[in-house]
Amino acid sequence: MINDKEFIKFEDGFFKPYFEKFIEFKRGKGEKVANSTLTRMRKLNSLLNNYQSDRITEQMILEVLAPRKGLSEIERQYMTSVLRQFCSFLILLGVEAAVIPTEYMRVARSEFRPYIFSGEELRRLTAAADSLSPARRSKAHQQIYPVLVRILIGTGMRIGEVLKLTRGDVDTINGVIKVINGKNGVSRYIPVSDSLKKILCDYSETIDMSYEDKPFFTSSYTGGHLTYDAMKYMFPKIFKMADIYLPDGKTPNIHSIRHTFCTRSLEKMLGAGMNIYTAIPILAAYVGHMNYMDTEKYIHFTEQGHEDFIKQESALGSIFPEVTNE
Template sequence: MICALNYTYVYPAEKYVKVRSDFCPYIFTHEEIRRLFEVVDHLPYWGRYPKHHLIYPMLLRILYGCGLRLNEALLLKTGDVDTTQGVLYLSNTKNESQRCVPMSVSLWKYVNYYLEQMAYPPDYNGYFFTSPDGNHYNSTPVYVMMKKHMKAAYISREDGTPPRVHDLRHTFAVHALEKMDREGCDLYYALPILSTYLGHGSIRSTEKYLRLTFETRDSITDSMAGNYHDIFPEV
């Protein structure tokens, strides 16, 4: 509502921007992630984009293995990737804050393999995911291609549409929590670690990413059972 010079205007209800507060991200199962890797790891050579079959396997591993936002990954430069320590240095982030993201050993090895295949010059400090014109990949075609790969891996929502690329970040958070729980990490301490790794300003932001799936719910519930087994008597 706007009030000025004794005039009042009420915005029509249909003009309001509707905010979905009940949105639930798609969490990939481990089997779906395996199938998606199977698809991108067997992409054929494409003359129009000669590095296409190398970039998408690497991009998927960065998104799922480190939980990066898509633009954080696309704006990486080779100088941001420490191949001796296995760390990504991010400066182009949503919150405009720098952060260091350690990689797993397997991802670290794949990064070195990727750089060998890309055959960048020794003094190259351009984009890690470089487009044919030497710039970084644009997010729009990446969205299109990733959805195509998801369809090829038979991954879809209940309505038949493919998940969002950003859902890989949600999935990373859930699978990371699952892994820490499986390794005996106290979930009370796990959340701040995960929050820092994702680049969130508070744990509250991280909680939005933790959607328990049927894969993880039982294991996490079982791990907490010892804390409440004597509270509720069996019926």
């Protein structure tokens, strides 16, 4: 049964009970309905209530999904996706609902372009984290960031997953990090390298690991988990210390470290002779992707990888027969 507290912000109207059934339906299939999705459903419910109708017409769809101030194109596409699914659900229940016009189903492109770090840049990044000066209130960040940066580089974990780690999630004896309810509700165990295991062991000796529910990385300001706001302040600082900049002079996005991990890891697996059809599923499971298409988005050509591809591609020329006009 759905918790009633989740529907406090749903306005009363014809579609409210159908949104509630829709959420139950999605969860019944094993899907995680994120808070952001619930928020979009509440918005759609409010917008549809304005029409005081017991059906969804194409005109209603056009007006609800029309571009407007304060609604980004990416968010509009998310709203479109939710409404498309909801309309299909209503049709199954015998409620009249129009089909989303095809012109609204364009895929929104993110402006984010990952930066793939070189091996030398990764070394400079860890060196910069190791050389942080003490803060006014605490020296804790001098212990935390060298470990945090190495976890990102060595596991490809999402920064949010790292920040949520508790002491019970890190098995320093066996060298395994446990991620519970990561993105899309995916949980996984992440074995780490011997070198990272040693770093985790050394760090664990500076904190009391018997308190399993306490944050693995504790904020000296709040006593709770480190926040993403703290990361947005510290990582540009560390990137600058490491002299790592984008072509436009800005510093890279933290998430680029994850892209780099996926790209470098695939290169190593293929270089070791592993078939790509074997490598991709292994990499997808390790980094917590629900499907292989998600993993493909993280695979980028490095300069060396591109050169290797050109060499291999050029060898294919003798395989294909020439086509003549004779």
